[in-house]
Amino acid sequence: MNKTDRLLAILLELQQRKVMRAEDLASLFETSVRTIYRDIQALSEAGVPVIGAPGQGYSLMEGYFLPPIMFTAEEAVALLIGTDFVEQRFDAEYGERARASRKKIESILPDRVRADAARVRKTMRLLAPGSKAASGEEKDYVELVRRAILEERKLEFHYVKNMPDSKGNRKSFRSAAPYGLVFLQGSWTLVAWCDLRQGIRHFRLSRMKDLTILEERFELPPDFHLENYRPRDDRNLLVRILARHGIADRVKEAGNYYIETLEECEEGLLVSFRVRRPEEILHWVLGWGSDVVVLEPQSFRDRIRDEAEKMFKRY
Template sequence: MNRIDRLSAILIQLQSKKVVRALEIAERFDISLRTVYRDIRALEEAGVPIGAEAGVGYFMMEGYNLPPVKFSKDEAGAILMATKLAEKQTDVSIRNNLNDALFKIRSALKVEEKDYLESIENNIEVIHSPQTINADFPNHFLADIQSALANKKVINFDYYSNYNDAFTNRDVEPMSLCYYSRNWHLVGYCRLRNDLRDFRSDRIMKLRVTETSFDPARHEDYKGYLDTIVRGTDLIEVNVRFDAKVSRYIQESRYFMGFIESEVHDDYVDMKFMTSDLNIFARWLLQFTTAAKVISPSLLEDKVIEFFQEGLAAYSQVEAK
């Protein structure tokens, strides 16, 4: 990127946030801090009103606006792909807001970019496993949770627990929204349990953002809690040997089972997984019959045999009738 393009990009970046640190600019363009300082000075000399706060960062003075932002074809294509992903992995509230935003973005595109998007739109698709929709869960709270996060407001909702098949009412100080295990999760301080908790968004009902504020600094350890949840504290290492011909067909599905690494040989592939549920893993392995062999742990091998024998017994009874 030449300097003129970089200066324009820095100007846009400065308008994207209330305050932008010099280090953020340096990392984005892979330049030194000294170069950042020179670029900021060049923008100031060109008449751009940039303010600076020592130890904090740069900001645009109130009242200054850039001309309408223009998109390249590649940028427009990237926006389209991001939209396709978001349509499959967010809830109704976010999808509605996203569609409104996309109309505005499209309206700002030149004819060439619009034609480019139309030419590829029908050929880009995100295939997503259909999920059963429960009418009891409205699935439209992500936008409200975002608002509560930004404004540091306590949220109140009814939460369904699988363990006891019941709802409890919670007042929660929201700390983070994160996507893992194919679901959006709210991590926050639960005032009912007096501790940090993880809530799946698709098990939330009757959510409302209250007027009660809270101080996020009281729960700075939530990132460690979140890391523990995502990584899992009770994961079990599993090692399986797959026939080479079969291994090529599980390149995608293995990641859903906690795949870590593999070692390829001539006729077979050894794969390592980390799982929290040997029962689920054993049932997954059954589909490969003799093409998969458990190396460790022995408990997993026992479970595969147990489930196979249960299935064999069930079918034997059907044949007997």
């Protein structure tokens, strides 16, 4: 590694690791400690604010960032599409930060890379769901939940849940300690400790009403890490349907969260679902009309027939 490459590498290490000793840098880059001393001096003379603390190591002055001047067009596109996503799906504050970040990234790109990135972005489009909740109320709730998570304060809200076995929806009042936000199946979901259920539960922001941040504080359990969290899978019921050949491609493209397997056969497309209750896919199956047939379980076949008879009577 030549000196120029090593200087850049040292700078990147200091940005990522915050504090590093000269001995550790020398071991990392397979050089002498004396050479690291000279490299640090060269960075300082070049205007990089390197701080040396006896017995601790070197660090960069807080707030200093190396301008990303070496982006390829593909890397720039990835970052710019990321700002598009944040602007569409996050709250107003982060949307404004995304727009500002986009301008900064574009301003430091070389002309050729900026032109290539613009050309590639014109061929791609990030589509957000067109629902009112996703563009309005849900975004507002993202901001509230995000603030509550950072401040470790509990939330209070009414939660509306569709109950297929009962008449209409069921509305319940909840207080919860917010642990994290997950973007799943086109909508935001809150992972939280529910005081009512005394356990971790998942709440779609689109189903929340009257969301309020409370003064009451909570402590995140030391053994909880959102990146490692996996909810218990209690989907134990197998449902199988047969879709005719004419709609097989559309069924694949439409997708469904509960689909487990897709298998081509002579009669069409065999689709297997793993659900808690058949009602979770009732309307999805009915939406395909006579082009699909429920194979099992028998109870779900009966339910589909009952719904079809009710529809027939309406006409």
